[in-house]
Amino acid sequence: MVCAYDWEPRQPQDFVRASVDKMAVPWSRPEPSDTFIVTACTPETTSSIPGYAQPGCAIPGQFFPEATPSGTFTP
Secondary structure, three states, X not given: OOOOOOOOOOOHHHHXXXXXXXXXXXOOOOOXXXXXXXXXXXXXXXXXXXXXXXXXXXXXXXXXXXXXXXXXXXX
């Protein structure tokens, strides 16, 4: 309760109501199933030569003559 001197009418924006947003997309693709690639580390795949190395198996500075590409590459 307030006196007549301190009374104020309510702000008109107190009565504004927002519209509801539609948050769903109109169409979507189903989530693909998980694909797991299981490989074993071999002496060739532990090499640090690009194109022959395997992620998670490569050891920096390790070279194997069998895995060395032909050309002018020398370790």
